[in-house]
Amino acid sequence: MSRFVALLCLPFVHGVNYDYVVVGGGVAGCVVASRLAERHSVLLLNIAGPPPARYNGPVVLTDELIMKTNLTATPGMSAYIHQPGYKPVPHFSTSQTGSSPARFLGGSSVVGLSLFMYDHDMDWAPSWDAKAMQNYFLKMKIQPTYHPNYLHPLTEKFLKVTGSAQVTPLSQRPDGTKITATAAYLHSAPAGLKIMYNVRADRLIIEHGICTGVVVRDTARGVDREIFAGKEVLVTAGYAYSPRLLFLSGIGDANELRAAGIKVVRDLPAVGQHLTAPRFTPISWNTDEPTLSKMMGAPISTGKAVPESFQSAVAEATVHLGKDAIAQFMPLYYAPKSAPMQYSLQGESWPLTTNAYTMLVTMRTAAQGSIKFDKDPNVSPHITHDAMTAEDLKRGEELVDEAKHMGSALPSSGQVEHEQDWSAVYDGRGTCRMGKDPRTSVVDLMLRVHGVKGLRVVDGSVIPQSTPFLAMPEVLALAERAADLIDDVETFAVTEVPFGTPLLSLTHGEESVLGELPVPVGMEGLALPAVCAFAVSCTAVGVLLIWRRPRPAAMDEYCRQA
Ligand SMILES: Cc1cc2nc3c(=O)[nH]c(=O)nc-3n(C[C@H](O)[C@H](O)[C@H](O)COP(=O)(O)OP(=O)(O)OC[C@H]3O[C@@H](n4cnc5c(N)ncnc54)[C@H](O)[C@@H]3O)c2cc1C
Numbered sequence: 001m002s003r004f005v006a007l008l009c010l011p012f013v014h015g016v017n018y019d020y021v022v023v024g025g026g027v028a029g030c031v032v033a034s035r036l037a038e039r040h041s042v043l044l045l046n047i048a049g050p051p052p053a054r055y056n057g058p059v060v061l062t063d064e065l066i067m068k069t070n071l072t073a074t075p076g077m078s079a080y081i082h083q084p085g086y087k088p089v090p091h092f093s094t095s096q097t098g099s100s101p102a103r104f105l106g107g108s109s110v111v112g113l114s115l116f117m118y119d120h121d122m123d124w125a126p127s128w129d130a131k132a133m134q135n136y137f138l139k140m141k142i143q144p145t146y147h148p149n150y151l152h153p154l155t156e157k158f159l160k161v162t163g164s165a166q167v168t169p170l171s172q173r174p175d176g177t178k179i180t181a182t183a184a185y186l187h188s189a190p191a192g193l194k195i196m197y198n199v200r201a202d203r204l205i206i207e208h209g210i211c212t213g214v215v216v217r218d219t220a221r222g223v224d225r226e227i228f229a230g231k232e233v234l235v236t237a238g239y240a241y242s243p244r245l246l247f248l249s250g251i252g253d254a255n256e257l258r259a260a261g262i263k264v265v266r267d268l269p270a271v272g273q274h275l276t277a278p279r280f281t282p283i284s285w286n287t288d289e290p291t292l293s294k295m296m297g298a299p300i301s302t303g304k305a306v307p308e309s310f311q312s313a314v315a316e317a318t319v320h321l322g323k324d325a326i327a328q329f330m331p332l333y334y335a336p337k338s339a340p341m342q343y344s345l346q347g348e349s350w351p352l353t354t355n356a357y358t359m360l361v362t363m364r365t366a367a368q369g370s371i372k373f374d375k376d377p378n379v380s381p382h383i384t385h386d387a388m389t390a391e392d393l394k395r396g397e398e399l400v401d402e403a404k405h406m407g408s409a410l411p412s413s414g415q416v417e418h419e420q421d422w423s424a425v426y427d428g429r430g431t432c433r434m435g436k437d438p439r440t441s442v443v444d445l446m447l448r449v450h451g452v453k454g455l456r457v458v459d460g461s462v463i464p465q466s467t468p469f470l471a472m473p474e475v476l477a478l479a480e481r482a483a484d485l486i487d488d489v490e491t492f493a494v495t496e497v498p499f500g501t502p503l504l505s506l507t508h509g510e511e512s513v514l515g516e517l518p519v520p521v522g523m524e525g526l527a528l529p530a531v532c533a534f535a536v537s538c539t540a541v542g543v544l545l546i547w548r549r550p551r552p553a554a555m556d557e558y559c560r561q562a
Pocket of ligand 1: 426
């Protein structure tokens with residue numbers, strides 16, 4: 001009873017404007033915010049606004065555009081990536097940061113290559129298996145095509161000579177443009193959705209074990225503001241920044257929090273750990289046929305541009321090498337030790353000189369990684385991918401041999417000689433992974449943060465397993481399902497029942513169920529009259545605060561109806 005009174009009071013105390021506050025307007029944030037807004041008032045917060053219109057054009061973007069408009073970034077939003085063998089490309093902004101996730105509304109779908117592959121046998125956790133998820137893969141507003149608008153002539157040849165190769169499924173429209181999460185989910189979002197951008201969420205507001213809101217930094221004005229949620233806060237800031245927001249809010253490994261000088265709210269050692277990402281390595285062959293690198297025009301390449309090729313998704317054909325690996329055909333040179341982002345692929349300054357095609361071998365690995373955070377939100381996180389295991393490296397050698405055999409079947413003027421390195425710099429999962437045990441996971445199977453009420457994480461960081469694929473389709477399906485779970489009835493999960501509670505007391509009448517469930521710290525044991533008195537005084541204070549606060553008018557300046 002007291003728990004419910006406490007929850008009822010909070011909206012009055014803080015002057016809540018929205019049922020749900022969604023923190024991070026990336027792939028998952030766009031989906032879950034727009035789905036929930038079909039029935040609730042929802043505020044979506046993001047670091048940056050909608051992507052410039054140019055992002056709705058060609059699939060292949062230039063580093064110039066990405067760097068100027070995107071990763072030129074908010075302080076604290078680069079991601080320093082460390083891993084064996086990885087050398088950033090000096091000529092591009094990736095020279096310091098590796099490829100950070102994108103910051104516009106739509107998140108990394110805005111800079112993605114539109115590759116659309118996922119593990120059709122996924123089995124993440126109880127009730128998160130392929131069967132349970134199949135309807136969500138069908139429901140999501142971005143769907144793959146197996147017949148894209150453009151294939152390079154070399155890819156056509158590769159498909160002919162390699163019987164097991166397939167055209168890579170892509171999330172593209174019939175006109176060859178890529179479908180971003182912004183376009184699919186925000187363009188025609190329900191009226192209940194408001195979007196606030198140019199804000200960086202720096203801390204969750206957690207009182208008595210309940211998350212009630214978030215503190216954001218207005219990056220244009222350099223001031224902080226508090227935003228409150230009536231029902232829940234949903235963290236959707238991606239694999240690097242979701243665990244960071246938890247950490248900055250006192251949720252993480254207790255020792256690390258203390259060392260950073262942050263008050264421990266909840267000891268969850270798995271925050272920022274168990275990072276999983278596929279590893280890839282390129283093998284290339286020189287060719288006389290002009291590759292994508294030669295078709296982009298000045299100043300990227302010399303010679304006339306072939307605009308048709310701008311629709312290429314680069315990894316145009318795919319061969320499955322067992323369950324855990326793929327080899328992809330790319331009609332361009334992909335230098336090792338470089339950040340795999342758009343034209344940094346080449347690892348050469350412009351105009352590009354090497355004309356070669358590439359087989360990119362990508363595999364799942366048992367190796368994990370972790371992310372370290374500073375207590376200052378202006379300091380970017382450090383991401384470390386561990387070295388592959390000896391077993392993985394051995395399997396990797398076999399895969400490279402298979403790919404060499406396939407790549408050699410095309411006419412070429414010989415292999416490009418270079419050392420072989422496996423890198424993982426694109427994508428990540430697992431840093432807030434789902435599970436039952438708070439010692440090894442961050443959220444439960446309903447995506448609720450262990451031990452904190454009113455707070456869920458809904459994005460790629462909760463996915464506990466790696467695949468050889470990039471994660472966008474899985475993140476879309478996860479977020480579609482999360483919206484259903486969040487909108488469902490309130491459940492009384494047995495994980496919340498104290499050990500030793502007899503079944504009869506749980507199932508014998510509603511009152512007894514509520515009586516047995518844990519209550520927020522500080523409220524336990526309060527007599528009903530005391531709780532009521534507390535509720536009345538909270539309401540009075542709340543009314544006073546609302547009356548004093550100039551917030552709603554100011555807020556409208558930032559908000560835009562989606
Ligand atoms: C260069 C690149 C290419 C890719 N290509 C493909 C591809 O072809 N196919 C594929 O399947 N996958 C691809 N991916 C991976 C895919 O884009 C990601 O798996 C997916 O976007 C993850 O979704 P998310 O919602 O977890 O995070 P994101 O999409 O990264 O979204 C996170 C959002 O949160 C916002 N944010 C972060 N912190 C804060 C904060 N503190 N306050 C407010 N807002 C915040 C960011 O601005 C961003 O908008 C690619 C990724 C990259 C980086």
